[in-house]
Amino acid sequence: MKTIILVTIVYLCLLSGCSSSRHQQLTELGFERAYLDGYQDGCYSRTVAATTHQNGFRRDPERSMVVTKYRRGWQDGFDHCYSDDRNTYL
Template identity: 35%
Template sequence: MWRWMVVGAWLLLAGCASTHDTMVQQGYPPAFADGFQDGCGSGRQAAGSITGQFTKNVPRYLKDKQYSTGWDDGFRQCQASVQNHNNDDWATQHGDDRERAWQQQKTQGEGRAYHP
């Protein structure tokens, strides 16, 4: 359930304004929002998403505390979001395999019980 809320929030952010613009409107410093946007794309890319691109303004990261904090936050949050999505997909796929194996085992057991 919470996953759909996160996806909905991202769609709202992406639908009307960029993440950067939305964060600035919510009162975040522009440097933090710049870093968050760069870090988020980098985190998605690091987690294996095709929608992310690694972006890091290294000189700014080293000199601007707000940019570096935003970059770190964006990286961690977006990387975790993609990894959670990937883990859910894996669990669904392998859960289905286990369900099929259990159903097959149950059917075979019934067959042996009815036809000794």
Template identity: 40%
Template structure:
């Protein structure tokens, strides 16, 4: 499956109720080895991006011997690392915009409270 489709799948997975990404991938026709690798890679990708919730997991012997696991691990790592970094960027931009808005409001209030000089 194309990386874009996997990304969309990850975004929609929480809407599926209690079904895990692993279960969703299997339901979509992926082999269990791919789903196992995706789970391990996803946690590893989040951890590599700096998330507190991610945990680096990689079954190295399986990664070297089991192509579906290796492909799933790589896809999971890339997708989840990218998703986490994107969320962090959005949070940063939102905070930065919020700070700018707050500063603008303060300046506006100061300007309105200054006495008017003139005639």
């Protein structure tokens, strides 16, 4: 169910061009802190770290191995921010 909601948010964000309110929308939908932290780190890794190649990705390796929601949030954020900034990577 949460996956369907997330896909809907992604679709709406792509149509409206939103970027700063995603975190707030996910919070309002009831996603847990671990997922939100992972999502934020994954999005940062795709948009900022991927263009500089100096600092590497922002990811908590221990938390990623232990907390499934963090790992899933990181991957969703990484994928979603790529779809927002596709032209940067083509």
